[in-house]
Amino acid sequence: MQVEQASVLEALKVVQDPDLHRDIVSLGFIKDLAIDGGRVAFTIELTTPACPVKDLLRDQARAAVMQVAGVSSVDVQMSARVREAVGSDGGRQAVPGVKNVIAVGAGKGGVGKTTVAVNLAIALAKSGGRVGIIDADIYGPNVPIMLGMKTQLTTDGQKIVPAEKFGLQVISMGFLTGDDAPIIWRGPMLHGALQQFFREVAWTNLDYLIIDLPPGTGDVALSLSQTVPVAGAIVVTTPQQVSLADSRRAIAMYKKLNIPPIGIIENMSYFVCGNCHHEADIFGHGGGEQMAIDFGIPFLGRIPIYQPIREGSDTGVPLMISEPDSVSGKAFMAAAERTAAQVSIASYSRPTIQLTVVK
Ligand SMILES: Nc1ncnc2c1ncn2[C@@H]1O[C@H](COP(=O)(O)OP(=O)(O)O)[C@@H](O)[C@H]1O
Numbered sequence: 498m499q500v501e502q503a504s505v506l507e508a509l510k511v512v513q514d515p516d517l518h519r520d521i522v523s524l525g526f527i528k529d530l531a532i533d534g535g536r537v538a539f540t541i542e543l544t545t546p547a548c549p550v551k552d553l554l555r556d557q558a559r560a561a562v563m564q565v566a567g568v569s570s571v572d573v574q575m576s577a578r579v580r581e582a583v584g585s586d587g588g589r590q591a592v593p594g595v596k597n598v599i600a601v602g603a604g605k606g607g608v609g610k611t612t613v614a615v616n617l618a619i620a621l622a623k624s625g626g627r628v629g630i631i632d633a634d635i636y637g638p639n640v641p642i643m644l645g646m647k648t649q650l651t652t653d654g655q656k657i658v659p660a661e662k663f664g665l666q667v668i669s670m671g672f673l674t675g676d677d678a679p680i681i682w683r684g685p686m687l688h689g690a691l692q693q694f695f696r697e698v699a700w701t702n703l704d705y706l707i708i709d710l711p712p713g714t715g716d717v718a719l720s721l722s723q724t725v726p727v728a729g730a731i732v733v734t735t736p737q738q739v740s741l742a743d744s745r746r747a748i749a750m751y752k753k754l755n756i757p758p759i760g761i762i763e764n765m766s767y768f769v770c771g772n773c774h775h776e777a778d779i780f781g782h783g784g785g786e787q788m789a790i791d792f793g794i795p796f797l798g799r800i801p802i803y804q805p806i807r808e809g810s811d812t813g814v815p816l817m818i819s820e821p822d823s824v825s826g827k828a829f830m831a832a833a834e835r836t837a838a839q840v841s842i843a844s845y846s847r848p849t850i851q852l853t854v855v856k
């Protein structure tokens with residue numbers, strides 16, 4: 498007996514994507530459906546490789562198809578194709594070779610922006626995403642230090658070639674300015690440098706390009722917002738009131754600049770004593786989550802204070818490389834998965850162009 502394609506698709510409609518709240522058939526996730534008698538094979542193409550429920554979806558899909566009369570075996574492959582959350586508009590042209598630009602910012606310096614940017618980027622890359630990072634912190638370009646890189650920029654004759662480390666494509670303001678050289682940026686210069694990073698770098702096939710922004714509510718964010726479509730900004734805060742107050746201003750700024758805030762990460766959230774495992778809320782408790790609720794922005798997670806995070810920043814081996822299975826490593830991974838989910842959700846809420854066929 499030959500199983501019908503329609504019965505398989507009908508059965509698969511019970512499987513829902515938990516973030517998009519729609520079934521995987523109407524979302525167009527089912528690819529390469531092949532049926533040979535009672536043997537069914539297909540691929541589920543997700544919108545991000547960083548999907549925490551990948552295995553669950555596969556199992557649900559297999560179980561659903563096994564229920565169909567006449568089916569003797571089900572072979573499910575998993576794949577992912579990241580979608581663009583925002584496209585070019587008016588003056589903002591998409592970055593060649595990049596699907597989604599994600600900014601990481603904060604009101605304050607020292608809250609762990611760069612640490613979060615670097616570890617999120619590595620977490621996304623470890624999930625199978627193609628990831629780049631631009632260190633746009635003109636005052637403290639720390640990405641090369643945290644990734645343990647010393648790089649001179651090279652070109653392929655036409656474009657600047659991004660440096661590579663830990664599976665990331667990397668460009669830093671630090672590559673332009675050198676280690677200790679002071680540089681006084683004027684607005685147009687800054688705008689020009691950022692433009693160059695977007696237009697004249699040979700980014701290849703990136704799902705996510707993370708931008709580590711300087712602290713404050715400033716020029717770089719403005720320039721960014723005028724230059725490229727940004728999928729969203731992640732705001733990093735620590736739990737103390739002074740940091741939260743600055744973060745609120747940062748969120749208001751992103752909204753004004755038409756950069757959607759896609760999540761809040763509370764860093765240095767709590768400290769776990771290495772001896773007695775007591776958890777201490779050194780900087781306070783719950784502020785980041787409350788802010789997320791107040792603004793209606795997803796809370797992406799809390800990262801504890803953990804000495805190896807600081808050590809890794811100094812030695813150039815980020816925690817996602819040295820201890821991905823630690824509590825902090827898992828927290829970074831969960832935050833990365835939630836970030837990827839937000840980008841997927843945004844990609845489905847894009848206004849779609851209705852094509853009318855005139856006969
Ligand atoms: N969760 C954490 N636990 C321990 N140290 C941290 C943590 N987050 C950041 N740090 C350390 O705090 C310092 C400031 O972090 P950094 O990422 O440079 O902040 P920013 O980019 O916001 O200025 C660095 O030395 C970093 O290693």
Ligand SMILES: [Mg+2]
Pocket residue numbers: 610611612634637639
């Ligand atoms: Mg920094």
